[in-house]
Every structure is written in structure tokens, then in C-alpha cells.
Amino acid sequence: MIRFILRRTLSTAVVLLVVTLVLFLLLDTALDYYADLRQSTAPNIGALYEARARLLDLDTPAIIRYFQWLTGAAGCLVGSCDLGTAWVSGQPVTDQLQGAVVNTVKLVTGATLVSILVGVFLGMISALRQYTGFDYFITFVSFLLYSLPVFWVAVLLKQYGAIEFNNFLSDPVVGWVPIIVVSVAAGLIWMGALGGTGRRRLLAFGGATLVTFGTIYYVLASGWLYDPTFGIVGIGVFSLATAVAVTFLSTGLSNRRALWTALTVAVIGIGLYMPLQNLFWYVEMNWLWMFLLALVAVGVGLAVGAAFRGPDPLVSGRTGAITAIVIGVLIFIDRVFQEWGRYGDHPAINQRPIATIGASTPNLTGDFWFVNLDSFTHLLLPSIALVLISIASYTRYTRGSMLEVMNQDYIRTAKAKGLPGRTVVMRHALRNALLPLASIIPVDIITMIGGAVITETIFGWSGMGKLFIDSMNRNELDPIMAYIVITGLLAVVANLVADFLYAVLDPRIRVDA
Amino acid sequence: MSTTHDTPPASPFGSGPDDADAPTAIESKEDAGLSQGAIVRRKFFRHTGAMVSMIVLGLVALLAFTAQGVGPIPGWWIHNHVSSGPVVNPGGAPTWTLANPFSLGEHPFGQDDIGRDNFARVMKGTQISLMVMVIIGATALVIGTTIGALAGYYRGWLDGLLMRITDGFIIVPTIVVGAILGKLIGGPSFSFFGLPLSSYLAPMLGLVLGGILWTGLARLVRGEFMALREREFVDSARVSGAGDFRIMFTHILPNSVGVIIVNTTLLMSQAIVLETALSFLGFGIRPPQISLGQLINEYQSAFSTRPWLFWWAGLFIIIIALCVNFIGDGLRDAFDPRMKAIPSQRKMDRADRRRAAAGGTTVTAATTASAAEPPDGGSAPSDGDDTRKGEL
Numbered sequence: 001m002i003r004f005i006l007r008r009t010l011s012t013a014v015v016l017l018v019v020t021l022v023l024f025l026l027l028d029t030a031l032d033y034y035a036d037l038r039q040s041t042a043p044n045i046g047a048l049y050e051a052r053a054r055l056l057d058l059d060t061p062a063i064i065r066y067f068q069w070l071t072g073a074a075g076c077l078v079g080s081c082d083l084g085t086a087w088v089s090g091q092p093v094t095d096q097l098q099g100a101v102v103n104t105v106k107l108v109t110g111a112t113l114v115s116i117l118v119g120v121f122l123g124m125i126s127a128l129r130q131y132t133g134f135d136y137f138i139t140f141v142s143f144l145l146y147s148l149p150v151f152w153v154a155v156l157l158k159q160y161g162a163i164e165f166n167n168f169l170s171d172p173v174v175g176w177v178p179i180i181v182v183s184v185a186a187g188l189i190w191m192g193a194l195g196g197t198g199r200r201r202l203l204a205f206g207g208a209t210l211v212t213f214g215t216i217y218y219v220l221a222s223g224w225l226y227d228p229t230f231g232i233v234g235i236g237v238f239s240l241a242t243a244v245a246v247t248f249l250s251t252g253l254s255n256r257r258a259l260w261t262a263l264t265v266a267v268i269g270i271g272l273y274m275p276l277q278n279l280f281w282y283v284e285m286n287w288l289w290m291f292l293l294a295l296v297a298v299g300v301g302l303a304v305g306a307a308f309r310g311p312d313p314l315v316s317g318r319t320g321a322i323t324a325i326v327i328g329v330l331i332f333i334d335r336v337f338q339e340w341g342r343y344g345d346h347p348a349i350n351q352r353p354i355a356t357i358g359a360s361t362p363n364l365t366g367d368f369w370f371v372n373l374d375s376f377t378h379l380l381l382p383s384i385a386l387v388l389i390s391i392a393s394y395t396r397y398t399r400g401s402m403l404e405v406m407n408q409d410y411i412r413t414a415k416a417k418g419l420p421g422r423t424v425v426m427r428h429a430l431r432n433a434l435l436p437l438a439s440i441i442p443v444d445i446i447t448m449i450g451g452a453v454i455t456e457t458i459f460g461w462s463g464m465g466k467l468f469i470d471s472m473n474r475n476e477l478d479p480i481m482a483y484i485v486i487t488g489l490l491a492v493v494a495n496l497v498a499d500f501l502y503a504v505l506d507p508r509i510r511v512d513a
Numbered sequence: 514m515s516t517t518h519d520t521p522p523a524s525p526f527g528s529g530p531d532d533a534d535a536p537t538a539i540e541s542k543e544d545a546g547l548s549q550g551a552i553v554r555r556k557f558f559r560h561t562g563a564m565v566s567m568i569v570l571g572l573v574a575l576l577a578f579t580a581q582g583v584g585p586i587p588g589w590w591i592h593n594h595v596s597s598g599p600v601v602n603p604g605g606a607p608t609w610t611l612a613n614p615f616s617l618g619e620h621p622f623g624q625d626d627i628g629r630d631n632f633a634r635v636m637k638g639t640q641i642s643l644m645v646m647v648i649i650g651a652t653a654l655v656i657g658t659t660i661g662a663l664a665g666y667y668r669g670w671l672d673g674l675l676m677r678i679t680d681g682f683i684i685v686p687t688i689v690v691g692a693i694l695g696k697l698i699g700g701p702s703f704s705f706f707g708l709p710l711s712s713y714l715a716p717m718l719g720l721v722l723g724g725i726l727w728t729g730l731a732r733l734v735r736g737e738f739m740a741l742r743e744r745e746f747v748d749s750a751r752v753s754g755a756g757d758f759r760i761m762f763t764h765i766l767p768n769s770v771g772v773i774i775v776n777t778t779l780l781m782s783q784a785i786v787l788e789t790a791l792s793f794l795g796f797g798i799r800p801p802q803i804s805l806g807q808l809i810n811e812y813q814s815a816f817s818t819r820p821w822l823f824w825w826a827g828l829f830i831i832i833i834a835l836c837v838n839f840i841g842d843g844l845r846d847a848f849d850p851r852m853k854a855i856p857s858q859r860k861m862d863r864a865d866r867r868r869a870a871a872g873g874t875t876v877t878a879a880t881t882a883s884a885a886e887p888p889d890g891g892s893a894p895s896d897g898d899d900t901r902k903g904e905l
Contacts, residue, residue, distance in 0.1 A: 011677060012684075019681045023693065030697035140562075143842070147834030149786055149806070151793045152827040155813050163817070453688050454790055469794060472692055480693075484685055491684040 005496075012492045016485075021066055023484055024477075028062040031475040056087060056477075069481060084478030086471065093482045096467060101449065103359055104463030107379065107456070108448040111386035116441060118387070119394025124430060125193050126395065127402035134192025138395065146392035150385055154458040157381045158356045166352040172225045174216075183213040227341060230334045232273050235327075239266035242326045250319045252422050257308045261316040262323045264304050269327035280335055285368040290332065297324035339366075339373045353377050357460035382459040386452055390444075397440065402433040438505050439498045446494035450487035553771070556847035563843020566836035573832060577639035580632070591619075592630035594637040594803060600628045607631075607821050623821035625812065635825045638805040641798060642785060643833065645719040649784035652723020653730060654777045658766075660727070661734025666742055666761050672735070682728045691787055694721045695796035714802055718788065726784060730776050737769035771848030778841035782834050789830050805830045 032038075033056055037048055053059060060068075072082035083093035126138040187209030194204040219225065230238065243262035244253070251258040283289070301324035305317025344351050348361050355361065355378045364374055405411065406429055414428045453465035460466070464483060471479040547555070557563060582588030592598070601608055601619055605628065608618025622631035664675040682690070698717045741747065742765060750764045766773075789806030791797030798804035800811070805826045812822040 012680065015677050015681045016684065019685060022681075023685070023690075026693055026697060030693055143835060143838050144831070147782065147786070147831050147838055149789050149793070149809075149827065149830050149834075151790060151806070151813075152809060152823075152830065155809070155816055155823065159816055447686070450686055453686070453692075454794065457794065468689065469692070472696060472796070484689065487686060487689065488684045 008496065016488050016492065017070075019488060020070070020481065020485060024066045024069070024481060025062055027477055027480060028065075031472075031477055033058065033475055035475055069478070073481075073485060083482040086474075086476045086479050088474045088476055093478050096479055097464075097482060097486070100462060100464045100467045103461060104449055104452075104456070104465070106359070106375070107382055107461055107463055108386065108452060110379065111383040111390070112445055112448055114383070115387045115391040116394055116444075119391045120398045120434070120437070122391075123395040123398025123400075124402055124425075124433070127399045127406065127433075128425065129192065129195050130403060132192065132195065134189070134195070137189075137192065138399075142392040142395045145388055146396075148389055150389045150452075150454050151458055153388055154381075154385045154455060157385055158458075161381050161384065162354040162356045165354055169225060169353065170351055172220060172223075174220060179213065179216050179220075182216065183209045186212040229337045229340070230330065232270065235273055235330055235334060236270045238330055239269050239323075239327045242266065242330075243323050246323045246326065247319050248422070249426065250322060251315055252420060254420075255315070257310040258305075258316045258319040261301075261305045261308050261320040264308075265301050265320045265323045266327060268300060268304070269324065269331070273331060276331060277335070280369070294325065294328055297321075297328040300324050336369050336373050336376065339370045343370065343373050343377075354380060356381065359461055382452075382455050382461055385455050385459075393440075394437070397437060398433060401436045402429060405429050405433040408432075435502075435506055438501045442497040442501060443491070443494040446490050446497065447487065449490055450483075553847045557843055560843035560846055562839040563847075566839035566843070569832065570836035570840070573639065573829065573836075574643055577636045577643065580636040581640060583640075588636075590633055590636065592633040594629065594633040595801070597628040598624075598630070600624055604819060605631075606819075622825045623819065625819065625822055626815070631822055631825060634803060634808060635805070635829060638803045638808050638826060639829050639833070641715050641802065641804045642788060642806070642830070645715050645722070645788045645798075645804065646781050646785040646833070646837075648716055648719025649723040649726060649788070650777050650781040652720050653727040653780055653784075654773070656724065657727035657730030657777075658734050658773055661731040662738055662761050662766065664731070665735035665738025666757070666765070668739070675731075676735070679728045679731055682725055687725055687787060688790060690725045691722055691791050692794060692796040694725070695791050699796070699799055714798055715804070718791075718797055722784060722787060722791075726780055726787070730773070730780060733772050733776055734769060737772050738765055741765045741768055771844075775841060775845045775848055778837060778844055782837040782841060785830065785834050785837065 033052060034049060037045065037052065040048065042048060057065060069084060072084060075082050081094050083097070085092050086096060122138055122142075126135045129135045187205045187207075190208035191201050191205040194200065196204075240263065243266040244259070247253060247255070247259045247262045253259055298321045301319075301321030302317040303320075305315075305320040306313045308316050310316060340353075343349055344353055346364065348364050359375065359378055360371075361374050361378075364371075366374075411424060411429055414424045419428075450464055452463075453468060455461070456463045456465040457469045464486070467479055468483045471483070578588075580588045580590040581594065601624065605620070605624030605626065607621055607623040609621040610616055610618065620630050620632065622635055624631055625634075660675050660679070664672040695718060698721060699714060738761075742760075747760055747764060750760050755764070788797055788804065789809070792799075792804045792806030793810040795810065798807045800807065808826040809823060809830075812819070812826070816823050
């Protein structure tokens with residue numbers, strides 16, 4: 001194992017060195033260091049050219065400059081990083097990188113998580129309903145999303161997700177026709193996803209249509225959009241629903257202990273709603289607090305599960321912990337949205353809450369919740385764009401591997417011995433179907449830090465991708481090289497992690513081969 | 514994806530007595546006695562999505578190339594993509610109308626701020642984008658197949674070296690390398706036959722992007738070659754005196770053609786998105802030349818005032834990418850020996866019913882079993898389609 005790691009690390013280090021050398025030389029040719037001087041009519045143009053050459057040390061051959069750069073970069077290994085300077089602004093590259101990495105992580109984390117969860121879920125359902133209308137619909141939609149150019153989606157999102165939506169928010173009125181169309185569409189999708197016999201389909205269709213219609217009607221008629229919070233009633237309803245849904249997916253409703261655990265956790269969550277509001281009011285919050293509260297939630301879930309004992313307390317505890325986390329997130333969202341009115345009234349926002357550009361409103365200060373709401377309104381559109389374009393591959397992968405797994409003999413055995421459908425799907429099929437994803441997801445997550453180049457550029461999100469594009473446009477060599485080294489290293493690490501994860505999860509794989 | 518293409522055509526698929534369901538049994542008989550190529554062709558022609566996509570893509574290409582002409586041959590459209598004319602509608606809005614009778618008018622896709630015809634521009638952009646896409650596909654096909662074949666056939670140090678080179682291309686995101694190379698060939702640094710390189714921008718961009726997109730194909734071809742070179746037909750070719758290159762290109766390559774075709778097609782859908790993205794960022798096709806991505810880049814700020822400039826270019830990118838994806842999917846299904854042309858759920862149900870009406874005893878049993886499945890199972894996954902899962 002150790003030999004494998006050493007060999008892999010060594011060979012990839014050599015590859016990375018060669019890649020940086022080649023790209024350095026290519027970049028040195030491609031970048032036009034004198035671009036701004038070419039149109040200049042200054043009388044001292046010769047001196048300016050000379051000054052630029054001296055500033056960038058252009059009289060030294062590129063290959064020597066590469067090794068100078070490499071010496072500085074190698075200093076990172078011993079703690080004295082020198083990745084050069086971005087010559088236009090004169091800023092050290094290491095300073096530029098810090099802000100960029102933080103911004104990128106902020107942008108891609110949520111989007112990646114959402115697209116993995118939704119993509120896997122849709123792929124699973126689509127595979128279970130193979131060759132039905134629902135399957136064809138999902139397949140078509142995922143192909144469509146896969147073909148969408150992100151820059152086109154982004155421009156549309158800016159127009160309809162921000163400008164038009166802000167107009168809509170100031171006067172939320174919708175005609176009857178769109179409401180009915182949306183309700184019927186939701187009904188059809190649920191009907192296709194739930195499947196089953198004719199009567200079940202009819203029930204699913206009717207139920208989903210009515211619920212969607214009712215929700216939209218309530219949201220519009222009660223003016224909920226002016227104050228989009230759940231309140232204790234909403235939290236209560238959602239918590240109990242979450243408890244039932246999580247139990248259903250994680251253990252099945254027939255496991256009464258798990259069901260009681262989840263319901264107890266939900267009741268505890270509802271009971272803690274008012275005390276938490278007081279806590280949030282009197283104590284200034286930060287992310288450390290949030291993290292600790294999440295830990296407490298997990299602890300409560302596990303403890304309740306343990307309290308219900310039974311032959312397998314861990315299963316109940318797991319169900320309780322998942323329920324507790326979901327309820328905690330709901331309470332968090334509720335608290336953030338309590339700032340909605342104040343946020344809209346702020347002169348810098350002026351009732352146009354959804355932002356089209358940047359990571360935060362400049363010069364906007366406020367408490368933890370207020371700042372977070374601001375960051376969410378900025379995150380919304382780029383996240384939607386990222387989710388839309390990356391969801392398709394997860395759906396396709398999950399569908400493919402799920403279909404393959406559902407044909408295996410062990411699934412037939414599981415069905416033949418009379419296990420309920422949920423157990424077969426969630427425990428026997430899904431876990432094995434997710435195995436191939438273990439080699440894709442780490443790579444996706446880690447390379448995401450390299451930034452979503454196009455999305456960041458369009459939404460003016462100063463992350464890694466935008467740093468790269470800006471430096472390209474400004475003809476700055478050093479930040480580009482730093483970007484390449486970082487993305488290259490991340491890709492190497494990601495592939496190593498993926499290989500190991502796969503080897504750990506699938507005992508048939510040997511790494512030393 | 515280790516598809517083996519010289520399996521006997523009429524391959525049975527787990528035909529135990531219990532899963533000999535009527536419709537699938539018919540499917541397997543249909544393929545009997547056909548050659549591998551004929552089966553693939555038949556499966557592909559039956560893939561509705563792929564066939565529709567072939568037709569649509571063909572029509573788009575035909576429209577784009579005839580409307581604007583190729584090289585010196587003029588097209589049938591009255592405007593070209595550079596000349597500006599008087600703005601017909603206020604703001605340059607599209608002139609087509611449904612008012613009696615339906616007519617396209619002079620500028621069906623509208624005009625931009627200086628009166629250039631948007632239809633001509635979109636058609637020219639489609640031409641260039643299609644051309645770049647095909648060049649990328651061809652370049653990647655040649656490089657990827659050659660490198661994969663050499664690495665997989667010779668193994669040893671050559672394999673190690675070639676795969677490290679492949680790794681080198683993979684560890685940097687394609688859009689990054691694409692941007693650097695795009696900037697390089699668009700810059701003033703190079704010239705070719707006395708003309709600056711930028712006048713051959715589109716074919717050059719295709720070559721260069723093809724030079725970075727071949728990696729996935731090379732890895733797959735290498736895997737195929739590694740598996741196939743151990744097979745008996747390679748041994749027999751070798752004992753009859755065939756040389757390495759003859760074995761590689763006339764014996765092994767035809768057996769891995771499925772993997773190659775499918776992945777080249779899928780790579781081309783990636784290629785058009787990459788080209789348009791680079792042109793959008795300003796590192797691909799640059800004015801005065803146009804491509805679909807460059808059009809969107811040029812017009813993105815005009816979206817609120819002249820949305821038509823934006824819609825059409827984007828629509829054509831999506832149509833092309835979607836068609837190529839569907840064709841690739843159809844090819845993959847056609848080449849996959851495990852993949853049976855399975856009729857839709859509705860068709861199977863209908864066949865079941867017809868059979869039941871005709872009085873087939875075994876099938877009636879199957880139908881009633883699936884209908885009588887208790888709907889109270891809580892979760893739905895095994896309802897209805899349960900009886901067929903085994904054969905898919």
C-alpha cells in the first residue's frame with residue numbers, strides 16, 4: 001500500500017512538473033505583456049517598453065524565469081510561499097488566492113451537495129421506473145440540461161431569476177392559468193415518480209395537484225412572500241413531516257421504535273423553537289455557534305434513539321440524528337428569513353433582493369443573520385446555474401448503475417425472500433449502485449475548488465475561476481501559474497482519494513496490483 | 514465498459530424457464546442470423562431519439578451551409594453576416610409575422626444595433642461552430658485512438674509514458690488549457706503562409722481543442738486493446754505472420770470500433786459546448802469571425818433591449834448539443850450487446866393484454882400476477898414492472 005502511494009505520488013509529481021513547465025512556456029508566448037502599450041501614443045514609448053521589460057524581467061530567457069518561479073513556489077513546502085506578484089495591481093499572488101479560495105468554496109459547496117443529492121435521487125427513481133413516461137421525461141430533461149451552455153443559462157437567470165423576479169416580488173400577482181398549469185405539471189411528475197397501479201396513480205396525481213395548488217394559493221393569497229418565514233406552526237408541520245419521511249427512507253415505517261424516535265425528536269425541536277429564538281436574540285451568533293448547535297442536535301437525535309432501546313438502537317439513533325439535523329436547518333432558515341423585511345427595506349437593497357452580481361452587497365453591515373441573508377440572495381442565481389448544469393451527469397450515472405444493480409442475482413434473491421420493496425431498493429440496491437459514484441464525487445468536489453470558471457465570470461463572483469480569467473485578460477503570468485498548480489494538485493489529490501475510497505468500499509479492488 | 518463485440522449475434526440472455534416472458538422472447542428471435550453490423554444498424558435505426566436527432570442535425574447543417582454558402586459559393590439568403598442595412602422594425606425586432614398571410618419578412622431573426630441581419634449571423638455562426646466541432650472530433654479521434662492503441666498493445670514502458678502524458682492533460686481543466694491555447698493562436702505571435710494565424714482561427718481552434726480532448730478516448734481505447742490483445746484471434750493472426758500494425762489496425766481496431774464511435778460522438782457534444790464557452794469568454798473565435806458562443810458574448814448585454822439576438826444563437830447551440838448527445842446515446846445502446854431493444858412499458862402491457870385476450874395461458878398468469886400485486890407495499894419500487902426486471 002505504502003509503495004503504491006509513493007509510486008503514485010512520485011510519478012504524478014513528475015507529471016505536474018512537466019505540465020507546469022510546458023504551460024509556463026506556452027503562457028509566456030501567449031500573453032502579450034505590452035498589450036496596453038501597443039495603442040499608446042506617449043512620446044516616451046520606448047522607455048515605457050523598456051520599463052515593462054525590466055519589471056517583468058523579460059530579457060531573461062523564459063526557461064530560467066520558470067526555474068526562478070519554481071524556486072519560489074517550492075518554498076511553499078517549507079512554509080515561505082512566494083508565488084510571485086500580479087504585476088498590474090502589484091499584489092502578491094498568495095494574498096489574491098486566499099480571498100479567491102474562500103469565495104469559491106462558499107459558492108460551490110452548496111451547489112455540489114444539492115446537485116449530488118437531487119441527481120442521485122432522480123436517477124434512482126428514473127431507474128426504478130425504467131421505460132415509463134417518467135423515465136423518458138427525466139432522460140430528456142437530463143440530456144437537455146447536459147447540453148445547456150452555462151453562459152446562456154446564466155444570462156437567462158439574470159433576466160428572469162433576478163430582474164423579473166424582483167419586479168414580481170414587489171407585486172406578487174399571478175394569473176389563474178399559470179397556477180393551474182404548474183399544479184397539473186406537479187401532479188403529473190409525482191404520478192410518474194410514484195407509479196403503481198391505476199388507482200394509486202390517480203390518487204398521486206389528484207393529491208399532488210391539490211397540494212401544489214393549495215400551497216401556491218396560500219403563498220399568494222396570504223402575502224407570505226412579504227414575510228417568508230415558517231413560524232412555529234410551519235416548523236411544527238415540517239418537522240413532523242420530516243420525521244415521517246426520514247423514517248420511511250431510512251428504516252421503513254414498520255420500525256416503530258425508529259418512528260417514535262423521529263417523532264420525539266420532532267416534538268423536542270418544536271419545543272425548542274421559542275427558546276432558540278430567545279438565544280438568537282440575546283447572543284450574537286456565528287458559524288462556530290451554528291456548528292455546536294448542529295452537534296447538539298445530532299447528540300439529541302442519538303440520545304433519543306438510545307432511549308428507545310430495542311434490539312438495534314443505532315438504527316433509531318441514526319434516524320433521530322438525521323431528523324434533528326433537518327429540523328435544525330429549518331429553524332436556521334426560518335431565522336434567516338425573519339430578516340427579510342428589514343433586508344428589503346435597506347436603502348442598498350431597495351426592495352430588489354435577488355442580486356445578479358458579486359458575492360455580497362458592498363458596504364452592507366448587520367448581524368450574523370442579516371449578513372447571511374445577503375449572502376444567500378447573492379448565492380441563489382450562481383448556485384441554480386451550477387446545479388442545473390451539473391445535475392445531469394449524476395442522474396445519468398445513478399440511473400445506469402442502478403439499472404445494472406437491479407439486474408443482479410442478489411436483488412432477485414432479496415425480493416424472493418420477501419423483503420419489502422423499500423429495503424431492497426434502499427439497502428441492497430442503492431448502496432451498491434452508489435459505488436461507482438465513489439470514484440466520481442471526490443473528484444468533482446475537490447476539483448470544484450478550482451472554480452466554476454464561466455459561472456464565476458458571469459456572476460462577478462471573485463473566486464478562483466474568475467481570478468484565472470481576469471489574470472488571462474490582464475496578461476499576468478504568476479496568478480495563472482498559481483491557479484494551474486493548485487488545480488493540478490487538487491486533481492491529483494482527488495484521484496488518490498477516489499481510488500482509496502473505492503478500494504475501501506469495494507473489497508474486490510486491490511490497490512497494489 | 515468492456516463490451517465484447519464478437520459474441521455470437523443471437524446471444525441468449527439468461528433464458529431460464531421462469532423468465533421466458535413473451536415480448537422479450539420475440540426480441541431475441543428477431544436478431545437471429547444477422548451479422549453484428551446489421552444488428553447494430555437495426556438497433557440504431559429503432560432508437561427514436563437518435564433518429565429524430567440525426568434528421569434535425571442534418572436539417573440544421575443543411576440550413577446553415579446553404580443559407581450562407583461555403584467559401585466562394587454564395588448561399589440563397591439575401592443578406593450576409595457582415596453588411597449592415599437599414600433597420601426595418603424599431604430596434605431591429607424580428608420581421609416574421611403570423612398576420613395573414615404568414616411571412617418571414619426581410620429579417621426573420623431580427624437585426625442588431627447596426628442593422629446586421631441576425632439570421633445570416635446565426636447561420637454563419639452555426640457553420641463555424643459545426644465545423645470546429647467536427648474538426649475537434651476528428652483530431653481527438655485520431656490522437657486518442659493512436660495513443661490508446663499503442664499504449665494498450667505494446668504495454669510496458671511505452672504504455673507508462675503515454676499514460677503519464679495523458680495524465681498531464683487530465684490534471685488541468687480543459688477550459689483552462691483551452692483558454693491558454695486559444696489565446697496563443699489568436700495572438701499576434703504566429704503567422705502562417707504570410708497571413709497571421711488568426712485568419713485560420715476556426716480550423717486552428719478545432720485542431721488545438723481536439724489536441725486536448727482526446728484523453729478520455731485514449732484511456733478507453735487502451736483498455737479495449739489490452740483486453741482484446743489476449744484473445745485467440747490475435748494469436749491466430751500472429752501465427753499466420755501478421756505484423757504488429759496489421760494486428761492493431763485490421764484485427765483489433767474493428768473490434769473496438771463501437772467504443773471509439775460512441776465516445777467520439779459524446780466527445781463532440783462536449784466539444785461544441787467547450788468551443789462556444791471559450792468563444793464566449795473571448796479566448797476562442799473572436800470578431801470579426803463569428804461563432805455561436807461569440808455571438809452570445811457580443812450580445813449578452815443587449816438581452817433586455819434586443820432579446821432575439823440572444824435567443825437564436827443559444828437555441829442553435831442547444832439543438833446541436835442535444836442532437837449530438839442523443840445520437841451518441843443511440844449509438845451506445847446500439848453497440849452494447851447487453852442492451853436489448855426493449856419496447857416501452859405501455860407496448861409490453863398492450864402485448865400482454867393482446868396475448869391474454871388470445872388465451873395464452875402462461876402470459877395470462879404473469880399479467881394477473883403483476884396486476885394483483887398488493888398496492889399497500891408502502892413503497893412503490895417493485896410494482897408493475899417487477900416481472901420484467903430479470904430480463905432487462
